[in-house]
Amino acid sequence: MSVQITPAELEIMKIIWARPGLGASEIAEALTDQQDWTIKTIKTLLTRLVEKGALATTSEGRRFLYTPKIARKTYQKTAASQLVDRLFNGRAAPLVAQLADARGLSEEDIAELEALLGRLKS
Amino acid sequence: MSVQITPAELEIMKIIWARPGLGASEIAEALTDQQDWTIKTIKTLLTRLVEKGALATTSEGRRFLYTPKIARKTYQKTAASQLVDRLFNGRAAPLVAQLADARGLSEEDIAELEALLGRLKS
DNA sequence: TTCTGTTGACGACATTTGTAGTCGATCCTA
DNA sequence: TAGGATCGACTACAAATGTCGTCAACAGAA
Structure with a gap:
C-alpha cells in the first residue's frame, strides 16, 4: 500500500x-x-x-x-489511478467525459490533450 | 457539501x-x-x-x-472534480497525462478521447 | 540574567469509519 | 405450533482523522 x-x-x-x-x-x-x-x-x-x-x-x-519524501507526481498518479479504478472501471475516457460535462474543459486542456493523444499514437 | x-x-x-x-x-x-x-x-x-x-x-x-438517491454519474462528476481541484489545480490534461504515464491508455480510451475532443471543438 | 516566545514531544478528545454483536419481532419449516 | 432463521433498530468498539492543549527545553530580548 x-x-x-x-x-x-x-x-x-x-x-x-x-x-x-x-x-x-x-x-x-x-x-x-x-x-x-x-x-x-x-x-x-x-x-x-x-x-x-x-x-x-x-x-x-x-x-x-x-x-x-513522496513526489507530487507519484502521489498524483496513485490518486488518479485509484479514482479511475474505483469509480470508472479503470477507464480514462469516461472520467474525462464526466469532467467535461461537469465543468467543461479549457482551451488549454483541449490543446494539451490533443498533443498527448498525438504523442501516444505515434 | x-x-x-x-x-x-x-x-x-x-x-x-x-x-x-x-x-x-x-x-x-x-x-x-x-x-x-x-x-x-x-x-x-x-x-x-x-x-x-x-x-x-x-x-x-x-x-x-x-x-x-444519488446517481452514479452525479457522484462520478463530484469525485472527479474534487480530485482535479485538490491535486491538479483544476486542470484535466495533467490528470490524463499522469494516468497515461502511470498505466497507459487503452486503444479504446484513446479513440474515445479523440471523439470527445472532436465534439468539444465543434 | 530574567522573562517571554517558540519548538518538538506527548497527550487529549470528539467524530468518522470499518467491522461486528445484541435484541425483539416476524416468518418459515418441520 | 414450536423452534430456528431473518429483519431492521440499536449498540459496541478500535483505528483513523481533525483539531487542539500541556510541557519541558531553549533562544532571543530587555
Whole structure:
C-alpha cells in the first residue's frame, strides 16, 4: 500500500511540494489564506506525515525543515489511478467525459490533450 | 457539501447502481466475490448510506429494497472534480497525462478521447 | 540574567469509519 | 405450533482523522 494521505494532510503536502524545506511556522504562514488552523494543528499533521513516511525532516538548530519524501507526481498518479479504478472501471475516457460535462474543459486542456493523444499514437 | 461516501460504502453503492432495488441479503450475495463482509457489516453500511441520503428504501414485506438517491454519474462528476481541484489545480490534461504515464491508455480510451475532443471543438 | 516566545514531544478528545454483536419481532419449516 | 432463521433498530468498539492543549527545553530580548 502506498502511503495514505488524508485531505487535511494533503494541504500541508501541497505547500511543501511547492516550496520544499520550510519549517512549521513558515508552513503555517503559507496556509493562513486557505486554512484556519492553529500552529498546533499544523504541527500534528506534520508529525503524522513524517510518521507515515510522506515527509522527511532536517534539523536546523532546534527546529525541523520538512521536505517531501513522496513526489507530487507519484502521489498524483496513485490518486488518479485509484479514482479511475474505483469509480470508472479503470477507464480514462469516461472520467474525462464526466469532467467535461461537469465543468467543461479549457482551451488549454483541449490543446494539451490533443498533443498527448498525438504523442501516444505515434 | 455533497454527500460524502466512504470507500466501503462505495462498494455498496456500486452494487446498487448496477442493480437498483436489491435487498440487503442480495447485496451481500453480490458482494461475496469482492468483499469479505458479514451481512451485519453490510446492513450497517446500508443504514449509514440511507442516513446520508445516498440511498432510498422501499418496504417490501418486512424488508427494505434499496435504490440510489444519488446517481452514479452525479457522484462520478463530484469525485472527479474534487480530485482535479485538490491535486491538479483544476486542470484535466495533467490528470490524463499522469494516468497515461502511470498505466497507459487503452486503444479504446484513446479513440474515445479523440471523439470527445472532436465534439468539444465543434 | 530574567522573562517571554517558540519548538518538538506527548497527550487529549470528539467524530468518522470499518467491522461486528445484541435484541425483539416476524416468518418459515418441520 | 414450536423452534430456528431473518429483519431492521440499536449498540459496541478500535483505528483513523481533525483539531487542539500541556510541557519541558531553549533562544532571543530587555
